[in-house]
Amino acid sequence: MSxxxxxxxxxxxxxxxxxxxxxxxxxxxxxxxETGVKEGCGxxxxxxxxxxxxxxxxxxxxxxxxxxEGMNVETIVHFKNTPAYRVIEQAFxxxxxxxxxxxTPGMVLAAYALxxxxxxxxxxxxxxxxxxxxxxxxxxxxxxDGIRLAAKRGEGKx
Amino acid sequence: xxxxxxxxxxxxxLKIRSETRCIxxxxxxxxxxxxxxxxxxxxGFDQPVLFIGQLAELTQIYEKNGELxxxxxxxxxxxxxxxxxxxxxxxxxxxxxxxAVQNLGTPGGNxxxxxxxxxxxPPLSVLDANLxxxxxxxxxxxxxxxxxxxxxxxxxxxxxxxTAIHFRLPHFTVEGYRKVGTRKANALSKVSxxxxxxxxxxxxxxxxxxxxxVAPTVVRSRELENRLIGQPLTDLAKLLPEIxxxxxxxxxxxxxxxxxxxxxxxxxxxxxxxxVLKEES
Numbered sequence: 001m002s003x004x005x006x007x008x009x010x011x012x013x014x015x016x017x018x019x020x021x022x023x024x025x026x027x028x029x030x031x032x033x034e035t036g037v038k039e040g041c042g043x044x045x046x047x048x049x050x051x052x053x054x055x056x057x058x059x060x061x062x063x064x065x066x067x068x069e070g071m072n073v074e075t076i077v078h079f080k081n082t083p084a085y086r087v088i089e090q091a092f093x094x095x096x097x098x099x100x101x102x103x104t105p106g107m108v109l110a111a112y113a114l115x116x117x118x119x120x121x122x123x124x125x126x127x128x129x130x131x132x133x134x135x136x137x138x139x140x141x142x143x144x145d146g147i148r149l150a151a152k153r154g155e156g157k158x
Numbered sequence: 159x160x161x162x163x164x165x166x167x168x169x170x171x172l173k174i175r176s177e178t179r180c181i182x183x184x185x186x187x188x189x190x191x192x193x194x195x196x197x198x199x200x201x202g203f204d205q206p207v208l209f210i211g212q213l214a215e216l217t218q219i220y221e222k223n224g225e226l227x228x229x230x231x232x233x234x235x236x237x238x239x240x241x242x243x244x245x246x247x248x249x250x251x252x253x254x255x256x257x258a259v260q261n262l263g264t265p266g267g268n269x270x271x272x273x274x275x276x277x278x279x280p281p282l283s284v285l286d287a288n289l290x291x292x293x294x295x296x297x298x299x300x301x302x303x304x305x306x307x308x309x310x311x312x313x314x315x316x317x318x319x320x321t322a323i324h325f326r327l328p329h330f331t332v333e334g335y336r337k338v339g340t341r342k343a344n345a346l347s348k349v350s351x352x353x354x355x356x357x358x359x360x361x362x363x364x365x366x367x368x369x370x371x372v373a374p375t376v377v378r379s380r381e382l383e384n385r386l387i388g389q390p391l392t393d394l395a396k397l398l399p400e401i402x403x404x405x406x407x408x409x410x411x412x413x414x415x416x417x418x419x420x421x422x423x424x425x426x427x428x429x430x431x432x433x434v435l436k437e438e439s
Binding site: 001003019026030039042043044053056057059062063066110128 | 159160161162164183185186187190191193194196197198199200201202203207209211212233235255256257258259261262342343344
């Protein structure tokens with residue numbers, strides 16, 4: 001039974017008539033062409049579909065459209081316009097933290113979710129923060145280096 | 159396509175619950191995987207869905223007069239950050255999924271899902287947690303240990319919602335939590351263990367032990383705990399083999415893709431042994 005669901009997507013109020021049990025992941029990709037939100041595992045383990053929901057990092061494959069009425073969704077496409085993103089982008093690039101790039105949007109959002117609350121994370125904090133994000137290329141060390149570098153350069157930008 | 163409801167108040171939710179057979183959706187982290195149909199397809203729920211994660215009445219966590227109340231839909235991440243959360247419950251929540259899952263998942267969902275491997279169940283059991291079950295006709299408070307009747311089965315009625323979990327903040331001298339899984343994050347438990355001990359004047363004044371994923375429901379035995387309570391600390395090593403043998407009869411694990419029965423039982427008994435004989439540190 002289709003319902004009208006309203007929420008804010010990247011700062012703009014949106015409204016759509018759809019099945020409330022659709023996954024937010026599919027809505028973002030298919031209805032709003034937000035292809036920076038990736039599907040990896042579809043069961044909340046890989047983090048490729050991460051978005052911010054009311055400012056909190058969540059797996060959009062685990063979120064039913066009907067549960068987000070009135071909430072704020074922010075994706076990598078919007079986040080990439082922020083100064084914080086540019087620090088993380090440059091740091092990931094310099095550290096070799098991006099290879100195939102499929103996990104990268106999720107990794108970037110997980111890095112920001114960490115740095116915003118903990119601007120000087122230790123290695124364990126970093127590994128915990130990206131523990132829900134799978135990367136099959138880098139072996140993670142370069143991503144950890146990238147986040148450490150971003151923390152060092154990002155003073156005051158979170 | 160099933161019908162779904164997104165009430166604004168608990169009262170409205172209870173009314174829908176009483177009129178319609180529906181499945182309550184708290185954080186969605188279990189249900190969206192259980193009913194998943196693949197890329198581009200809506201989750202295949204087979205009955206109407208009642209969204210309750212947004213209800214203000216179910217998302218409060220607070221301490222009052224030494225008692226902690228956790229709304230059924232408070233996400234794990236908020237429980238982790240609440241300063242009154244007992245360490246064993248905090249550790250259990252930190253080992254559920256990963257941060258993005260902890261921002262969605264809730265203890266209410268974990269409890270009502272009633273998986274034998276539910277990670278909040280052993281700590282809440284040793285905390286002697288009570289559950290508030292509400293319906294339009296009133297509310298009842300039940301011990302978490304009496305809530306489960308089997309894997310995926312509980313005493314929750316079709317017209318009721320689990321609204322809150324509460325327990326007295328404990329005062330113990332030793333506490334222990336262990337989750338045995340394949341990896342640190344995103345692992346489902348092979349065995350989990352939560353316990354408290356109170357040592358006073360060279361005596362064991364109190365002990366509580368709970369085990370998860372080793373029987374159809376969480377294992378906790380007041381009877382076996384009572385056999386240890388009041389004993390001199392120096393006698394514990396001598397008493398333990400007999401106690402472990404009795405625990406062995408309560409531990410009835412299964413073999414599945416995550417682990418096998420023999421491993422689960424061996425590890426569960428060793429976790430008890432290590433904890434009871436542990437020196438205060």
